[in-house]
Amino acid sequence: MGKVLMKGNEAMALAAIKGGCDAFFGYPITPQNEIPEYLSYHMVKEGRVFVQAESEVAAINMVYGAAGAGARVLTSSSSPGIALKQEGISYLAGAELPCVIISVMRGGPGLGGIQPSQGDYNQITRGGGNGDYHLLAFAPESLQETVDIVKQSFDLADYYRNPVIIAVDGLIGQMMEPVEIDKEVPKKTLQAKDWAADGHSGERGKRNTIVSLHLDAYDLERHNLKLKAKYDEMIQNEQRYELINIDQAEVVIVAYGTMARVARSAIAALKEEGINVGMIRPISIWPFPRKAFKQLPDTVHTLLTVEMSLGQMNQDVHLANNGRLNVEFYGRAGGVVPETQEIVDAVKKIVKGRNQ
Amino acid sequence: MKTQTVYKPTEGLVKRDLTYCPGCTHGIIHKLVGEVLAEKGLLDTSVGIASVGCSVMSYEFFNCDMQQAAHGRAPAVATGIKRVRPEATVFTYQGDGDLASIGMAEIVHAAHRGENVTVIFVNNAIYGMTGGQMAPTTLIDQKTTTSPMGRKKEDTGLPLRMSELLATIPGATYLERVSVHDPKHVRKAKKAIEKAFDVQTKKQGFSMIEFVSTCPVNWGINPTDSIQWAVDHLIPYYPLGVYKDATEEATDEN
Ligand SMILES: Cc1ncc(C[n+]2csc(CCOP(=O)(O)OP(=O)(O)O)c2C)c(N)n1
Ligand code: SF4
Ligand SMILES: [Mg+2]
Numbered sequence: 001m002g003k004v005l006m007k008g009n010e011a012m013a014l015a016a017i018k019g020g021c022d023a024f025f026g027y028p029i030t031p032q033n034e035i036p037e038y039l040s041y042h043m044v045k046e047g048r049v050f051v052q053a054e055s056e057v058a059a060i061n062m063v064y065g066a067a068g069a070g071a072r073v074l075t076s077s078s079s080p081g082i083a084l085k086q087e088g089i090s091y092l093a094g095a096e097l098p099c100v101i102i103s104v105m106r107g108g109p110g111l112g113g114i115q116p117s118q119g120d121y122n123q124i125t126r127g128g129g130n131g132d133y134h135l136l137a138f139a140p141e142s143l144q145e146t147v148d149i150v151k152q153s154f155d156l157a158d159y160y161r162n163p164v165i166i167a168v169d170g171l172i173g174q175m176m177e178p179v180e181i182d183k184e185v186p187k188k189t190l191q192a193k194d195w196a197a198d199g200h201s202g203e204r205g206k207r208n209t210i211v212s213l214h215l216d217a218y219d220l221e222r223h224n225l226k227l228k229a230k231y232d233e234m235i236q237n238e239q240r241y242e243l244i245n246i247d248q249a250e251v252v253i254v255a256y257g258t259m260a261r262v263a264r265s266a267i268a269a270l271k272e273e274g275i276n277v278g279m280i281r282p283i284s285i286w287p288f289p290r291k292a293f294k295q296l297p298d299t300v301h302t303l304l305t306v307e308m309s310l311g312q313m314n315q316d317v318h319l320a321n322n323g324r325l326n327v328e329f330y331g332r333a334g335g336v337v338p339e340t341q342e343i344v345d346a347v348k349k350i351v352k353g354r355n356q
Numbered sequence: 357m358k359t360q361t362v363y364k365p366t367e368g369l370v371k372r373d374l375t376y377c378p379g380c381t382h383g384i385i386h387k388l389v390g391e392v393l394a395e396k397g398l399l400d401t402s403v404g405i406a407s408v409g410c411s412v413m414s415y416e417f418f419n420c421d422m423q424q425a426a427h428g429r430a431p432a433v434a435t436g437i438k439r440v441r442p443e444a445t446v447f448t449y450q451g452d453g454d455l456a457s458i459g460m461a462e463i464v465h466a467a468h469r470g471e472n473v474t475v476i477f478v479n480n481a482i483y484g485m486t487g488g489q490m491a492p493t494t495l496i497d498q499k500t501t502t503s504p505m506g507r508k509k510e511d512t513g514l515p516l517r518m519s520e521l522l523a524t525i526p527g528a529t530y531l532e533r534v535s536v537h538d539p540k541h542v543r544k545a546k547k548a549i550e551k552a553f554d555v556q557t558k559k560q561g562f563s564m565i566e567f568v569s570t571c572p573v574n575w576g577i578n579p580t581d582s583i584q585w586a587v588d589h590l591i592p593y594y595p596l597g598v599y600k601d602a603t604e605e606a607t608d609e610n
Contacts, residue, residue, distance in 0.1 A: 023440050049439045053432065054465035061429035061462070065436025068423045069403065069444070073436075091426050197421035198437075199444025202400025209415045210423040 003178040008168065009034035011143050011179050012102055015150035017042060018181060022071040023049035025062035027081060030114045031170040032104035035076040056081040060088030067097040068210035070196030072154050076102035079120050080111060083128060089163055090129025094212030098157035100150070101165040104173040107335040115335020116170030118257060121312035124167045125286040132224050134231045136164045136238060137286040139256045143177040145283070152185045159188040160230055167285065169308060171258045171337065234287055241289035242281040248299050249278030251347050254317050255306040256282045258337065263306055266343035277347055285313065290320040300325060302350050306343055307331040368394035370419050379579020381569045382410055382478060384536045386417055389476055392549045393420065402445040403437050405430040409451030410484040428459025431466035434473040445556060447474040452493040453483040456516050467562045470527035474552045475564040477518065480571040481590060488574030492516040495589055515593060519566045523599040529561035529606050531599040535568040535591060537583045560606035568594055
């Protein structure tokens with residue numbers, strides 16, 4: 001199968017099927033409804049499981065049960081729904097259960113709006129669930145990248161025994177773009193899920209338990225340290241990013257998802273005016289690609305974070321930069337997408353201020 | 357002299373001490389569920405779900421695969437397991453705070469979808485684990501740590517009857533309320549558990565057995581008197597019996 005024109009949400013749903021998803025549990029919310037709608041037909045046709053749950057709370061706990069029983073499981077939602085899922089996500093992380101979560105972000109707080117937003121960066125990378133845990137979190141820019149990441153995420157979740165979350169803004173969910181669904185993606189060597197509580201204790205010769213409870217403090221600390229070793233491995237191996245036009249750049253934009261697409265146009269426009277601007281485009285947002293910041297040439301004096309929020313990833317940029325370069329921020333909120341010209345102007349302001 | 361076995365531990369429970377307070381009926385209920393699973397040969401293919409309450413540690417006790425769920429969410433977890441492992445016998449073990457308060461949506465919708473799982477519901481009319489707070493099932497005038505003057509209907513409503521409530525849901529197949537206050541009722545309770553697991557094995561849908569249970573520690577009554585208190589106060593408000601039996605209508609897929 002070559003390239004086909006697909007809507008973002010449907011492409012993600014199909015990619016999940018191609019990635020070996022056994023079961024989907026979800027609850028309707030805009031702007032991700034095409035995902036469950038697509039799966040309600042295609043999963044069933046493939047003889048796989050589709051359940052529309054009574055709430056996001058129930059959906060994520062169905063994910064917990066099915067993942068604990070060894071299945072490859074997907075759920076999708078949008079901002080307020082992800083908020084409700086945080087309890088279950090914490091349990092999944094604590095019990096070391098693999099699953100894939102897609103969040104198609106919209107504006108907040110509260111019911112907010114339904115326009116595309118990146119206001120959930122903290123929700124995705126810091127989480128609202130309790131305890132010391134992390135999710136592997138990706139924020140792709142194009143449909144092709146999204147589809148590839150969705151497919152790989154089932155492997156990554158199984159490999160790390162940890163939830164993987166893919167955060168796209170509503171624009172990526174809603175736009176149409178040519179995409180090659182069957183493009184090869186890297187695979188992990190996986191072990192059999194001999195830990196699953198799937199009702200085969202007889203065959204296995206021992207019973208399995210899925211728990212996040214550790215009443216003894218030393219026992220829980222040992223568990224926390226085991227989880228940390230896993231997170232350290234992710235920090236080592238899963239930082240993903242793209243460096244764009246950084247040679248000779250004086251300003252480097254840091255942007256992800258749809259924002260990076262707009263920034264590309266701004267970089268091209270500025271080049272025509274003789275201003276050399278580069279970009280760090282985080283693809284993994286947890287782990288945050290700190291490695292990228294070590295690769296910037298000496299020509300760079302300023303980092304400009306651009307977000308569809310009032311500055312959430314910017315905190316990670318500050319941490320990665322560690323006081324080395326000047327850091328500026330430009331963002332719009334509420335579902336307003338900054339236009340190319342706004343980014344061009346923000347860069348020019350920086351350059352002008354410096355030359356004064 | 358001929359020896360006769362009058363008691364033996366069940367294969368259905370792991371050989372270790374239970375963590376329940378002396379005289380608490382959680383222990384008897386565990387024993388019955390374990391016995392039924394063992395006698396029906398279901399242990400090797402079962403997955404149980406421990407909920408949050410005094411029975412949170414039940415994943416250490418039932419001798420089969422177990423998952424521990426968040427407070428109230430056991431029926432959703434059961435749904436997830438059963439949908440991907442339909443051949444497994446799936447059951448939850450939940451208290452009244454867990455099932456009738458925080459987990460109300462999950463239990464109602466599991467019944468509503470007619471999930472082919474079995475729920476063991478242990479109603480002791482109180483939040484045992486957290487130290488005896490009022491539950492939706494606490495009786496009027498019953499004193500708890502959050503109803504120190506006794507539960508008043510004006511502020512907190514009347515106690516919820518879950519078997520009766522679920523009986524109104526078309527998806528539910530088998531609902532029975534039982535008690536373990538004397539040997540006769542213990543035997544009857546075991547029959548009810550057997551029935552519920554048979555319903556599941558025959559793929560007839562959602563089954564729940566509600567137990568009128570005790571909490572001597574938080575009721576502040578000794579174990580023997582607690583049994584009597586359950587008989588005198590709980591059972592009149594929560595009458596024993598079968599609240600729904602739609603097994604005739606349910607298509608037996610076996
Ligand atoms: C989300 C959440 N809220 C509150 C608690 C605290 N909590 C633990 S057990 C419990 C009540 C359990 O009562 P019940 O279900 O009746 O079980 P019992 O202990 O009486 O058997 C509560 C409120 C928790 N663990 N998680
Ligand atoms: S607190 Fe109550 S319900 Fe819990 S084990 Fe003790 S007696 Fe039983
Ligand atoms: Mg209780």
